Amino acid sequence: MSFANFRSFYNRLQNFRDTHSLLQWDSEVMMPSSGRLARSHQIAEMTKLIHELSTGEEFKSIINLALNDLETNSDIENLASKKKELEIIQETLVKQSKLPTEFVQELSQKTNLAQSKWEEAKKQKDFSLFSSTLEELVQLAIRQAEYYGYEKERYDSLIDDYEKSATADFLSRLFDDLKKDLIPIVANAKAYSNPFLKKIPIDLQKSFCESIPSQLGLTEDLSRLDISSHPFSTSLGPKDKRITTRYDESDPLSSIFGVMHETGHSLYEVGLSEMEEAPSPIAEFLSLGIHESQSRLWENQVGRSSEFWMYHYPIALHAWNLKESELPFDAFINYIRSVEKTKIRVEADPVTYNLHIILRFEIERDLIAQKIKVSELPEIWNAKMKESFGLTIDNPAEGVLQDVHWSMAAFGYFPTYALGNIYSAQLYSAFLKENPTFPKTLSTKGDTSSLLQWLKKNVHHIGKMYSVNELMVKATGELPTSKYLVESLTNFR
Amino acid sequence: MSFANFRSFYNRLQNFRDTHSLLQWDSEVMMPSSGRLARSHQIAEMTKLIHELSTGEEFKSIINLALNDLETNSDIENLASKKKELEIIQETLVKQSKLPTEFVQELSQKTNLAQSKWEEAKKQKDFSLFSSTLEELVQLAIRQAEYYGYEKERYDSLIDDYEKSATADFLSRLFDDLKKDLIPIVANAKAYSNPFLKKIPIDLQKSFCESIPSQLGLTEDLSRLDISSHPFSTSLGPKDKRITTRYDESDPLSSIFGVMHETGHSLYEVGLSEMEEAPSPIAEFLSLGIHESQSRLWENQVGRSSEFWMYHYPIALHAWNLKESELPFDAFINYIRSVEKTKIRVEADPVTYNLHIILRFEIERDLIAQKIKVSELPEIWNAKMKESFGLTIDNPAEGVLQDVHWSMAAFGYFPTYALGNIYSAQLYSAFLKENPTFPKTLSTKGDTSSLLQWLKKNVHHIGKMYSVNELMVKATGELPTSKYLVESLTNFR
Numbered sequence: 001m002s003f004a005n006f007r008s009f010y011n012r013l014q015n016f017r018d019t020h021s022l023l024q025w026d027s028e029v030m031m032p033s034s035g036r037l038a039r040s041h042q043i044a045e046m047t048k049l050i051h052e053l054s055t056g057e058e059f060k061s062i063i064n065l066a067l068n069d070l071e072t073n074s075d076i077e078n079l080a081s082k083k084k085e086l087e088i089i090q091e092t093l094v095k096q097s098k099l100p101t102e103f104v105q106e107l108s109q110k111t112n113l114a115q116s117k118w119e120e121a122k123k124q125k126d127f128s129l130f131s132s133t134l135e136e137l138v139q140l141a142i143r144q145a146e147y148y149g150y151e152k153e154r155y156d157s158l159i160d161d162y163e164k165s166a167t168a169d170f171l172s173r174l175f176d177d178l179k180k181d182l183i184p185i186v187a188n189a190k191a192y193s194n195p196f197l198k199k200i201p202i203d204l205q206k207s208f209c210e211s212i213p214s215q216l217g218l219t220e221d222l223s224r225l226d227i228s229s230h231p232f233s234t235s236l237g238p239k240d241k242r243i244t245t246r247y248d249e250s251d252p253l254s255s256i257f258g259v260m261h262e263t264g265h266s267l268y269e270v271g272l273s274e275m276e277e278a279p280s281p282i283a284e285f286l287s288l289g290i291h292e293s294q295s296r297l298w299e300n301q302v303g304r305s306s307e308f309w310m311y312h313y314p315i316a317l318h319a320w321n322l323k324e325s326e327l328p329f330d331a332f333i334n335y336i337r338s339v340e341k342t343k344i345r346v347e348a349d350p351v352t353y354n355l356h357i358i359l360r361f362e363i364e365r366d367l368i369a370q371k372i373k374v375s376e377l378p379e380i381w382n383a384k385m386k387e388s389f390g391l392t393i394d395n396p397a398e399g400v401l402q403d404v405h406w407s408m409a410a411f412g413y414f415p416t417y418a419l420g421n422i423y424s425a426q427l428y429s430a431f432l433k434e435n436p437t438f439p440k441t442l443s444t445k446g447d448t449s450s451l452l453q454w455l456k457k458n459v460h461h462i463g464k465m466y467s468v469n470e471l472m473v474k475a476t477g478e479l480p481t482s483k484y485l486v487e488s489l490t491n492f493r
Numbered sequence: 494m495s496f497a498n499f500r501s502f503y504n505r506l507q508n509f510r511d512t513h514s515l516l517q518w519d520s521e522v523m524m525p526s527s528g529r530l531a532r533s534h535q536i537a538e539m540t541k542l543i544h545e546l547s548t549g550e551e552f553k554s555i556i557n558l559a560l561n562d563l564e565t566n567s568d569i570e571n572l573a574s575k576k577k578e579l580e581i582i583q584e585t586l587v588k589q590s591k592l593p594t595e596f597v598q599e600l601s602q603k604t605n606l607a608q609s610k611w612e613e614a615k616k617q618k619d620f621s622l623f624s625s626t627l628e629e630l631v632q633l634a635i636r637q638a639e640y641y642g643y644e645k646e647r648y649d650s651l652i653d654d655y656e657k658s659a660t661a662d663f664l665s666r667l668f669d670d671l672k673k674d675l676i677p678i679v680a681n682a683k684a685y686s687n688p689f690l691k692k693i694p695i696d697l698q699k700s701f702c703e704s705i706p707s708q709l710g711l712t713e714d715l716s717r718l719d720i721s722s723h724p725f726s727t728s729l730g731p732k733d734k735r736i737t738t739r740y741d742e743s744d745p746l747s748s749i750f751g752v753m754h755e756t757g758h759s760l761y762e763v764g765l766s767e768m769e770e771a772p773s774p775i776a777e778f779l780s781l782g783i784h785e786s787q788s789r790l791w792e793n794q795v796g797r798s799s800e801f802w803m804y805h806y807p808i809a810l811h812a813w814n815l816k817e818s819e820l821p822f823d824a825f826i827n828y829i830r831s832v833e834k835t836k837i838r839v840e841a842d843p844v845t846y847n848l849h850i851i852l853r854f855e856i857e858r859d860l861i862a863q864k865i866k867v868s869e870l871p872e873i874w875n876a877k878m879k880e881s882f883g884l885t886i887d888n889p890a891e892g893v894l895q896d897v898h899w900s901m902a903a904f905g906y907f908p909t910y911a912l913g914n915i916y917s918a919q920l921y922s923a924f925l926k927e928n929p930t931f932p933k934t935l936s937t938k939g940d941t942s943s944l945l946q947w948l949k950k951n952v953h954h955i956g957k958m959y960s961v962n963e964l965m966v967k968a969t970g971e972l973p974t975s976k977y978l979v980e981s982l983t984n985f986r
Contacts, residue, residue, distance in 0.1 A: 015538040018531065019512060026515060030523070034715040035733030038511065042730070045508040049542075222527040237535070240528030 002062075002069035003082055007280065009062050013053055014279040020046045021234050025242055028228045055096060063089060081282060081465070088281040088464055095160075098147045107140050111409050118407035125395040127378050130407075135374040137409045138367055144409075145368065155368040158412035162288045163419060165467055168365050171415050174422060175358045178482035182489070183388060185351055189339035190493055195331040199249040200320045208319035209245065209255050213263045216298060217452040218243075223266060225259065233262040233295075238273035241266040252320060253336065257299050264298035265291060267452060271460020283463045288413070290459065290468060292420025293427060297455070300350045300421070301428040301488060302448065304336050307439045311446035337492045341389045343398045350421070351489045355388045357418035360403070364411050423472065425485035427459065430476035495555075495562035496575055500773065502555050506546055507772040513539045514727050518735055521721045548589060556582060574775060574958070581774040581957055588653075591640045600633050604902050611900035618888040620871050623900075628867040630902045631860055637902075638861065648861040651905035655781045656912060658960055661858050664908050667915060668851045671975040675982070676881060678844055682832035683986055688824040692742040693813045701812035702738065702748050706756045709791060710945040711736075716759060718752065726755040726788075731766035734759040745813060746829065750792050757791035758784060760945060764953020776956045781906070783952065783961060785913025786920060790948075793843045793914070794921040794981060795941065797829050800932045804939035830985045834882045836891045843914070844982045848881045850911040853896070857904050916965065918978035920952065923969035 023046060027039045053059060067086050070076060099107075114133050121130035145154035156167045214220055218241065228244035235241050243262035245255045268291060275283040285291045302308055309316075313329055320327075342348045345356040363380060366372040372380060381400040382393040393399035405413050431454045432438060441447050458475040472480050516539060520532045546552060560579050563569060592600075607626050614623035638647035649660045707713055711734065721737035728734050736755035738748045761784060768776040778784045795801055802809075806822055813820075835841045838849040856873060859865040865873060874893040875886045886892035898906050924947045925931060934940050951968040965973050 011534075012538060015535045019516060019535050019539060022515060022519060022535075023512060026519065030717065031729075032713065032715050032717055032733055035730050038508075038730030038733060041504075042508045042512050042515075045505060046512060220525065222525050224523065224525055236524075237528050237531030240525055240531060 002065040006062050006066040009059060011279060016046065016050050018236050020050060022236050025234050025236065029226045029244060085280050085282045095148065107409065110136055110140060114407045122397050122401040125397040127396040127401060131374050134406060138374060141368060141409050141411045153369055155365050155412065159415065162413050163416050164287055171361060174480060174482050175361060178354055179358050181486040182351055182355055185489060186339060186341060191340035192334040192338040194251060195327055195335050196250065197326055200252045202247040202249060204320050205247050205252045205255060208316050209259050212259045215446065216263050216448055218263050218266050231258045231262055233265040235269040238278060241269050257303055260303040261295040261299040264295035268294040268460055271456045272463055275461055275463050282465060286464050286471065287468050288416035289419030289423055292416055293423035296420045297424035297428055301424055304350065306333055307443035309333060310443035334493060339492045341391055343391055343393060344402055351492050354418045354421055357414050359384045359388060360414040368411055422480055422482050422485050425488045426476050426481065429484040495558040499555050499559040502552060504772060509539065509543050511729050513543060515729050518727050518729065522719045522737060578773050578775045588641065600902060603629055603633060607900045615890050615894040618890040620889040620894060624867050627899060631867060634861060634902050634904045646862055648858050651861065652908065655906050656909050657780055664854060667973060667975050668854060671847055672851050674979040675844055675848055678982060679832060679834060684833035685827040685831040687744060688820055688828050689743065690819060693745045695740040695742060697813050698740050698745045698748060701809050702752050705752045708939065709756050709941055711756050711759050724751045724755055726758040728762040731771060734762050750796055753796040754788040754792040757788035761787040761953055764949045765956055768954055768956050775958060779957050779964065780961050781909035782912030782916055785909055786916035789913045790917035790921055794917055797843065799826055800936035802826060803936035827986060832985045834884055836884055836886060837895055844985050847911045847914055850907050852877045852881060853907040857907065861904055915973055915975050915978050918981045919969050919974065922977040
């Protein structure tokens with residue numbers, strides 16, 4: 001009964017979390033503009049309620065009773081998995097409890113204020129408008145790391161919030177290899193220009209784009225695709241996953257890859273919800289890197305393959321009302337697999353994207369270790385851009401000020417994007433070894449169901465039962481390595 | 494400070510109520526089909542939370558502290574209005590507290606089960622499949638009335654849940670007059686047939702329909718119009734009102750009048766949110782009858798007037814891609830103002846609709862007074878249909894089983910629909926006396942802003958400060974009377 005009480009409390013929490021997600025989804029996708037102020041209060045109310053319930057004494061005592069029960073009754077079904085559920089929750093609670101309440105409030109206030117400072121500085125292209133704020137945020141992150149505690153370096157304890165058990169040393173080994181291999185690919189790249197000779201009306205784009213999620217297994221009975229200014233995916237229930245995109249008349253591919261990316265995230269969430277334990281702490285995403293691996297796998301490994309387009313190119317041409325001569329297949333594929341030196345991370349191709357991340361990782365790590373100062377950031381950023389890309393940064397809006405993450409004090413978040421790429425390539429390669437006929441099926445029938453089944457079995461339905469390294473070894477036979485990512489990127493051009 | 498605490502608690506409640514409304518709106522309008530089960534749990538969780546907060550000891554003690562504070566400090570600003578707020582809340586709490594918890598649970602369980610029984614009986618056209626369930630619901634309603642207490646007859650205390658201070662005697666006086674005047678209109682009616690000679694594609698209907706809310710003052714920054722199987726309006730925040738409609742290719746007017754109806758409801762909600770006290774118990778809708786008066790006023794008094802269509806007819810023709818010869822103005826207006834003897838309430842015209850309601854009122858009243866038995870209902874229903882409409886009912890699906898209300902034990906709800914009609918005609922007539930040029934402005938410019946301003950001042954911004962009778966006397970100079978409704982319906986045809 002004690003464990004059932006735990007599950008029932010957790011269920012209640014999950015209902016409120018899903019409701020919270022609906023408030024946010026609606027505000028991005030549906031809400032009339034004047035609804036904003038009241039909605040922010042509704043969201044704050046829900047956030048507070050969830051925080052109180054998930055950190056309150058009632059929940060703690062329910063967890064302790066359940067733990068006691070499991071320890072004294074060894075004949076309980078699925079004992080190990082139940083213990084693991086409680087351990088996961090306890091670990092989170094223990095980590096949270098290390099931060100004094102006043103510190104949490106200060107962090108929340110400072111990051112709230114920092115948003116507008118950062119926006120203004122970026123708009124004015126003036127780093128000095130943000131530097132003292134960023135300095136405060138770095139100091140807060142350092143205090144946070146000290147509260148958490150760490151073995152080797154402070155930054156490790158911050159990474160742990162996003163990618164449990166990854167350390168700066170581990171990332172640095174992975175990323176050094178990756179960087180070494182990618183720099184020559186970028187140096188030799190020949191950027192292919194946009195092959196679309198005319199604009200494609202959004203209505204025509206939609207008909208193709210809206211067919212993608214269900215093609216990949218995210219069926220219409222449990223999902224919907226809408227438009228929002230910043231594409232995202234969210235889960236509003238075990239069988240209610242929503243994704244968004246935006247359309248660009250000059251580049252139909254941007255929404256297609258966006259939709260494949262968000263579909264990958266949502267397919268993972270569908271799989272997690274299918275676990276027999278769900279909802280439970282064990283049926284949640286394993287890490288941000290693994291979550292990202294699922295989006296990147298569909299976007300880059302599948303979506304940017306020639307095989308995918310062998311099947312979909314004629315369908316897309318038809319939807320876009322284009323003749324083959326207006327968009328030759330070779331020019332189209334060259335563009336899809338093109339590498340270009342870009343200053344902006346979110347506009348980067350699958351190759352250079354990783355270099356953008358590694359640059360941020362190196363800087364964050366040194367910042368938190370107090371090896372470099374905030375005031376030196378623009379200089380360091382620009383030097384690294386020169387080193388990795390050969391590019392000169394003219395103003396900080398296209399340099400150190402381009403991303404929102406640091407203004408949220410989310411130090412340790414960036415590495416998970418590159419980890420996602422690394423995991424995705426390694427997983428896809430392992431899948432292909434077991435399913436050598438997949439590319440053929442993909443190119444002739446557009447059928448990706450065997451891939452989804454494999455991912456469900458090896459990633460989605462694992463939830464948090466294993467660590468990331470355990471999952472990777474079980475699924476691919478190896479610890480995380482950058483070699484499969486490099487392999488998959490070498491014939492980008 | 495005590496009163497501020499009360500307001501702050503109320504604010505919190507309102508945030509949760511609006512969130513609850515979003516969960517429901519989304520489930521009717523946006524949610525993918527497989528989301529249903531989890532959503533029902535999310536809604537139940539939210540319902541429970543709101544119930545606990547709004548009836549719990551914390552709230553009661555906050556109310557008592559605030560009341561004490563107001564009683565001991567006579568120099569508080571807006572003292573009377575603040576006292577009134579607390580009185581309204583206390584009255585609700587006192588009424589709720591009269592129902593034993595076990596009774597509330599039994600009522601909720603029985604009405605839940607009754608839904609499917611009623612649906613099945615209606616589908617099978619067999620009253621016997623529902624009669625024992627309905628008998629139980631009547632007995633529960635009788636117990637409920639006994640718990641509440643009453644002066645004259647049980648039914649009064651049930652009406653009070655929907656239309657405070659209306660009594661069966663009061664309704665019976667109003668309705669007897671109304672019935673006497675309407676029966677000859679119906680008897681002499683010449684039903685005009687649908688003048689649309691071809692189907693109007695839904696896309697063309699939308700362009701006209703979607704322009705209506707903002708034309709009437711429900712602007713796009715604070716509202717949206719979507720499609721759902723059962724049209725409704727809901728408030729998700731002070732500046733976030735949502736309405737829905739459905740389209741019928743054979744009859745574009747059904748969605749237009751539906752949209753005007755729901756717009757009327759939402760304009761009232763906008764007005765209530767504009768009150769300086771909002772959110773507060775005083776800034777809520779006064780009664781269901783008054784709420785309905787706002788929808789009926791825009792739908793029937795404005796929307797079915799020749800003046801409205803003098804302006805909008807050419808616009809509509811253009812939107813529908815029709816020539817004038819395909820839909821002559823006279824045939825169009827005749828159809829809009831046509832009276833037809835119908836068996837089904839929700840399909841009824843503005844004249845016969847009231848007779849449908851009066852029939853239900855008479856039956857409910859006798860049921861709750863135990864003057865008639867559930868087993869006699871089909872016979873009584875059919876006899877009354879013969880008497881008022883001259884129609885023969887062949888099966889109970891188009892007779893006594895047509896409406897959902899009794900399966901929800903909502904005895905006392907029906908009268909508010911006819912009250913809405915009565916209030917709407919009386920309010921509109923008073924407005925026209927003060928604004929004699931309105932019909933001219935409506936027919937030449939389509940401008941209804943003076944009407945909205947008048948309604949805001951005389952109805953919307955009153956909230957719950959007055960009783961219904963006080964509001965009607967202040968706004969129109971008279972207690973509620975059916976004469977203006979009859980007047981407005983006499984030149985229906």
